[in-house]
Amino acid sequence: MSIIMFASDKGGVGKTTTALNLAVYLSGKGKKVVLVKTDKNEDLTRWKQRRADNGLSDIPLVEAYGDIRDELTRLAGIADHVIVDCAGYDNQEYRYGLLAAEIFVTPVKPSSRLETDTLENISATVRRAEEGNPDIRSYALFTRVKHNRMQAKITLGKHLTEAKGVISPLKNFISELDVFEDCVNEGAGVHDAERASSLTKAKAQIELMTRELGLLA
Ligand SMILES: Nc1ncnc2c1ncn2[C@@H]1O[C@H](COP(=O)(O)OP(=O)(O)OP(=O)(O)O)[C@@H](O)[C@H]1O
Numbered sequence: 685m686s687i688i689m690f691a692s693d694k695g696g697v698g699k700t701t702t703a704l705n706l707a708v709y710l711s712g713k714g715k716k717v718v719l720v721k722t723d724k725n726e727d728l729t730r731w732k733q734r735r736a737d738n739g740l741s742d743i744p745l746v747e748a749y750g751d752i753r754d755e756l757t758r759l760a761g762i763a764d765h766v767i768v769d770c771a772g773y774d775n776q777e778y779r780y781g782l783l784a785a786e787i788f789v790t791p792v793k794p795s796s797r798l799e800t801d802t803l804e805n806i807s808a809t810v811r812r813a814e815e816g817n818p819d820i821r822s823y824a825l826f827t828r829v830k831h832n833r834m835q836a837k838i839t840l841g842k843h844l845t846e847a848k849g850v851i852s853p854l855k856n857f858i859s860e861l862d863v864f865e866d867c868v869n870e871g872a873g874v875h876d877a878e879r880a881s882s883l884t885k886a887k888a889q890i891e892l893m894t895r896e897l898g899l900l901a
């Protein structure tokens with residue numbers, strides 16, 4: 685059992701896309717997965733509906749708001765993986781979730797200062813949460829990385845690795861690929877798809893991230 689939370693101070697960084705792709709992949713591997721919606725927006729609800737409309741396998745979706753700690757602990761007792769998707773701003777669910785999560789992932793596009801500038805605040809929030817939840821593992825996940833912006837990824841990775849007190853980067857990253865968007869549009873994750881441009885790359889990136897997080901052997 686594990687509780688993995690995707691959150692950021694910033695909207696539109698790829699939290700929901702990455703969280704649902706992780707859920708689809710682990711579910712396809714036979715794991716019992718629950719997605720937790722703590723965001724008032726209906727992205728995951730609509731995605732789940734489209735999933736059902738398209739005949740794809742069901743992934744349980746639970747809503748939790750406010751102090752979500754007890755609900756996350758309860759779900760961790762009945763699922764192999766509890767994957768929590770937070771709203772794109774600092775909020776109660778994110779603060780409380782940090783006190784119950786085992787893994788915290790904050791997606792960030794390395795070439796966007798609007799996104800990378802949030803990492804200092806996020807790191808400070810995580811450091812405070814560590815006082816109550818010392819075992820939490822927290823990472824920055826570089827996502828929506830464009831192939832012509834790899835240098836920004838390398839530079840930020842080096843900075844985060846060397847700087848003290850800031851969140852560590854995952855080695856594996858997620859590229860900006862149409863297939864991620866196309867799959868979400870169909871209620872799918874990339875592991876539901878069989879043929880699409882860059883699908884092998886997209887699947888490999890989700891798999892490598894999952895393994896780096898220690899969620900599959
Ligand atoms: N790896 C990717 N490649 C291409 N497009 C992506 C990728 N990740 C996310 N997107 C697109 O970026 C936009 C924002 O993604 P998403 O909704 O997952 O972000 P979010 O952080 O959950 O946003 P919010 O804060 O509004 O909840 C969407 O249009 C999505 O399709």
Ligand SMILES: [Mg+2]
Nearest residue numbers: 699700723727
């Ligand atoms: Mg979202």
